[in-house]
Amino acid sequence: MRVIKTVSEMQVARHSLAEPVGFVPTMGYLHAGHISLVKQSEKDNAATVVSIFVNPTQFGPDEDFGEYPRDEQRDLAMLEKAGVDAVFLPPPSEMYPDGFSVLVEVEGITERLEGTARPGHFKGVATVCNKLFNIIEPAKAYFGQKDAQQILVIKKMVTDLNMNPEIVVMPTLRETDGLAMSSRNLYLNPDERKAATVLYRSLLKAKEMKQAGEHDTEAIRGALTGLIQAEPLAQIDYISIADSTTLKELGNVSSQALVSLAVRIGKTRLIDNLVLT
Amino acid sequence: MRVIKTVSEMQVARHSLAEPVGFVPTMGYLHAGHISLVKQSEKDNAATVVSIFVNPTQFGPDEDFGEYPRDEQRDLAMLEKAGVDAVFLPPPSEMYPDGFSVLVEVEGITERLEGTARPGHFKGVATVCNKLFNIIEPAKAYFGQKDAQQILVIKKMVTDLNMNPEIVVMPTLRETDGLAMSSRNLYLNPDERKAATVLYRSLLKAKEMKQAGEHDTEAIRGALTGLIQAEPLAQIDYISIADSTTLKELGNVSSQALVSLAVRIGKTRLIDNLVLT
Numbered sequence: 001m002r003v004i005k006t007v008s009e010m011q012v013a014r015h016s017l018a019e020p021v022g023f024v025p026t027m028g029y030l031h032a033g034h035i036s037l038v039k040q041s042e043k044d045n046a047a048t049v050v051s052i053f054v055n056p057t058q059f060g061p062d063e064d065f066g067e068y069p070r071d072e073q074r075d076l077a078m079l080e081k082a083g084v085d086a087v088f089l090p091p092p093s094e095m096y097p098d099g100f101s102v103l104v105e106v107e108g109i110t111e112r113l114e115g116t117a118r119p120g121h122f123k124g125v126a127t128v129c130n131k132l133f134n135i136i137e138p139a140k141a142y143f144g145q146k147d148a149q150q151i152l153v154i155k156k157m158v159t160d161l162n163m164n165p166e167i168v169v170m171p172t173l174r175e176t177d178g179l180a181m182s183s184r185n186l187y188l189n190p191d192e193r194k195a196a197t198v199l200y201r202s203l204l205k206a207k208e209m210k211q212a213g214e215h216d217t218e219a220i221r222g223a224l225t226g227l228i229q230a231e232p233l234a235q236i237d238y239i240s241i242a243d244s245t246t247l248k249e250l251g252n253v254s255s256q257a258l259v260s261l262a263v264r265i266g267k268t269r270l271i272d273n274l275v276l277t
Numbered sequence: 278m279r280v281i282k283t284v285s286e287m288q289v290a291r292h293s294l295a296e297p298v299g300f301v302p303t304m305g306y307l308h309a310g311h312i313s314l315v316k317q318s319e320k321d322n323a324a325t326v327v328s329i330f331v332n333p334t335q336f337g338p339d340e341d342f343g344e345y346p347r348d349e350q351r352d353l354a355m356l357e358k359a360g361v362d363a364v365f366l367p368p369p370s371e372m373y374p375d376g377f378s379v380l381v382e383v384e385g386i387t388e389r390l391e392g393t394a395r396p397g398h399f400k401g402v403a404t405v406c407n408k409l410f411n412i413i414e415p416a417k418a419y420f421g422q423k424d425a426q427q428i429l430v431i432k433k434m435v436t437d438l439n440m441n442p443e444i445v446v447m448p449t450l451r452e453t454d455g456l457a458m459s460s461r462n463l464y465l466n467p468d469e470r471k472a473a474t475v476l477y478r479s480l481l482k483a484k485e486m487k488q489a490g491e492h493d494t495e496a497i498r499g500a501l502t503g504l505i506q507a508e509p510l511a512q513i514d515y516i517s518i519a520d521s522t523t524l525k526e527l528g529n530v531s532s533q534a535l536v537s538l539a540v541r542i543g544k545t546r547l548i549d550n551l552v553l554t
Contacts (some may be wrong), residue, residue, distance in 0.1 A: 007439060069296045102385040102437035104402075126379075127438075134439040160379035161404075162284060162411040 002086040003076060007095075010088050010135055017085060018046035023138030023165070025129060028052040029069040029183035030078050033173040037142035038082045040170055050079055050134050051088040053095065058124030069186050088136065093274050095131060104130045104161075106153045112247045113240055113260055114149050114271070125150055126157050133158075133165050141165045146172040148258060148273045149247065172272070174200065180272045187268040195233035196265045202227050203274040206241070206259045210276045215253045217241040228263060237262035239267065244275055279363040280353060287365050289410055294362060295323035300415030300442070302406060305329040306346040306460035310450040314419035315359045317447055319426045326413050327356055328365040332371065335401030335510050346463050365413065372408060381407045381438075383430045389524045390517055390537055391426050391548070402427055403434050410435075410442050418431075418442045423457050424447040425535060425550045426524065449549070451477065457549045464545040472510040479504050480551040482516070483536045487553045492530045494518040505540060514539035514546065521552055 005009045014021070022041030026034050034050075041048040052075055059065035072089070079087055103123050109115075110122040133141065143151050155167050173181045178200030188196055202224045209220050221239050228234050242249050244258035253276055258275075260273040281287045291298070299318030301384055303311050310419050311327075318325040323471050329352055336342035349366070380400050386392075387399040410418065432444050450458045455477035456470075465473055479501045486497050498516050521528050521535035529551055537550040 011439075099385075100437050101386075102434050103382045103384065104438070105382060106378060107379045107380065108376075131437075131439050134441070157379050160377050160408075161381070162288075162408050164411070 001080045001084055003075075004086060004088050005090055005092065005094070007135055010086075010090075013086055014049075014135070014137060017049070019137035020047075021047045021136065022048045023132070023136045023141045024048065024050045025132050025141065025143075026050060026052055027054045027068065027183065028075050029071055029186070030075045031181045031183065032172075033144050033146070033170075033181040035078065036173055036206055037144060037170050038079070038084060040168065040202040041140065041142050042083060044168070045138075047085040048083075049086045049088060049138065050084050051136070052131055053088075053090055053128070053132075054232070055124055056092055057096070057127060058121050060118055060120060063118070064184075064187075067187075068142055069183055075079075094097045095128065102130075103127055104157060106156050106160075109149065109152050109156060109247050112149075112242070113238060114262070117237055117262060120152070122153050125158065126153055129154050130161070132164075133163055136275060138165045140168050142168045142170060144172055145169055146182065146272065148244075148260060151244070152247065178204070182268075184268055184270065188265060192233055192266045192268065195231050196268075196270060198228050198231040198234050198265075199261050199263055199270055202239075202261060203259055203272060207274060207276055210253055210257075217250050217253055217257075220253065220259075224259075224261075228261075233265055235264040237264060241276075278353075278357045278361055281363060281365050282367055282371070282478060284367065284412055287363075287367075290363055291412070291414060292327075294326070297322045297324075297416035298413065299325045300324065300409070300413045300418045301327045301331055302409050302418065302420075303327060304331045304345065304460065305352050306348055306463070307352045308450075308460065310421050310423070310447075310458040312355065312359055313450055314421060314447050315356070315361060317445065318417065318419050319360060321417055321445070322415075324362040325360075326363045326415065327361050328367075328408075328409055328413070330365075330367055330383045330405070332372070332401055332405045333369055334373070334404060335398050337395055337397060340395070341461075341464075346460055365409075371434075372405065372537075380404055381434060383433050383437075385435065386426065386429050388522050389519070390515060391539070394514055394539060399427070399430050404429055406431050407434065407438070407440075410440055415442045416447050419445045419447060421449055421457065422446055423549065425521075425537060429522070429524065455481070457547075459547065461545055461547065465542060468547065469510055469543045471499075472508050473547060474548055475505050475508040475511050475542075476538050476540055476549040479516075479538060480536055480549060484551060484553055487530055487534075494527050494530055494534075497530065497536075501536075503536075505538075508544055512541040514541060 022045030024037045104126040177197050240260040244256045257276045262271045299322030301314045329347050381403040454474050501516050517537040521533045534553045539548045
């Protein structure tokens with residue numbers, strides 16, 4: 001497995017890889033969710049590249065860029081074991097040299113949910129993915145469903161800018177108690193870790209209500225609000241029941257409604273989502 | 278010569294072209310300046326693609342998008358004669374389908390000169406070139422020096438987004454009396470056509486003053502202002518003497534100062550520039 005730290009070395013190495021190339025962009029501190037993306041890429045492609053880059057431009061000034069968990073050696077061992085061909089691990093100065101001044105902006109769907117809660121977040125995400133796709137030139141790129149809005153943003157960027165990669169979405173992996181796997185789960189103390197299951201319990205509640213015939217999103221949102229408020233360590237950022245393509249809030253639950261939650265558990269902000277089929 | 282009107286056909290046709298591919302993006306109504314870019318591309322590459330697309334997003338609401346000159350048959354005859362391999366001639370709905378919502382923005386250098394005079398212009402330019410580069414995948418793309426700021430914007434986008442094409446800049450071609458070739462020269466009536474030579478005469482005046490030892494940009498700007506104001510049909514939009522990389526206005530003429538002019542001749546807005554070596 002090659003470990004590459006500069007853009008120019010990555011561009012050279014890229015052209016010695018077997019085609020097609022699959023790509024898994026990550027911010028490191030890998031968990032089984034990331035590895036499931038790697039495994040799918042290895043099934044679909046002749047070579048797989050993983051990037052590890054904690055992208056500063058997608059964090060707000062009051063967010064957790066500085067304390068975001070990092071463990072390069074552990075990540076590299078996991079990726080070596082998973083059979084990855086190359087890891088791209090650039091320092092920020094390689095991705096954003098002095099004088100960097102270009103932004104890729106997806107309008108519309110970024111003005112909701114995470115885009116409202118985290119201003120500028122999706123400009124950072126779109127710009128870094130645009131750069132990574134240009135450097136790695138993958139046939140397919142793999143993302144986890146946990147970041148549902150991120151997937152819509154990246155798909156829209158790829159479509160509207162006529163970029164090459166096919167975006168492949170893989171299911172959210174969960175701990176045995178349902179908590180969605182996330183590098184940020186590390187922040188949770190034991191009490192918070194227990195409280196954090198309220199996100200998935202709420203999503204299941206929404207699913208159950210829909211299956212029992214409840215189609216009024218206000219009724220569902222009300223039930224979820226009650227459930228989360230009953231958890232003393234939890235604080236609701238948003239509960240959204242929206243069209244899974246446009247992210248427009250729904251009055252009635254349609255066949256492809258996306259329930260998205262952002263909830264603070266202590267100081268840690270967690271997100272999760274479920275499509276109500 | 279293949280004439281292609283859809284993105285998907287262009288993507289298929291692209292992969293049957295000999296490598297490397299050179300690309301000349303144009304808005305049509307071709308003149309000898311465009312053909313000089315085509316000829317250079319043919320020298321440098323195994324195949325040459327030309328696009329003809331009057332890009333609506335780079336025109337302001339009060340600008341000349343509607344009346345911008347178009348003559349598809351004449352353009353195609355010129356390109357056929359020049360030996361071009363493929364012409365990409367998409368309708369606006371191919372480039373901007375309903376719901377299109379992605380922008381590429383170059384900050385900094387777009388906040389001056391044409392960027393100030395034409396708000397939104399360079400977002401349109403950067404976005405359409407980004408799309409065209411992704412569709413055509415050229416090794417090199419060719420631009421004329423007449424649009425000096427456009428070249429800086431596109432080079433910055435390519436560098437910062439790690440795009441592939443090398444940007445090749447070719448000299449401005451001029452009519453025998455010095456007027457820079459431009460599709461917009463068509464708008465000029467005979468009196469305006471004579472008056473329009475004041476742009477190049479002004480650039481030569483700046484060069485002459487520099488060569489005579491004048492380094493004070495205010496003195497040079499003053500002389501150019503006088504020259505243009507003496508022409509009754511001309512109205513100055515801007516006279517800039519700036520660093521040719523950053524476009525920051527200079528107090529003293531340096532070794533690579535760019536003199537840029539935007540002047541209205543009657544209702545027609547013309548630009549021209551010269552690097553004072």
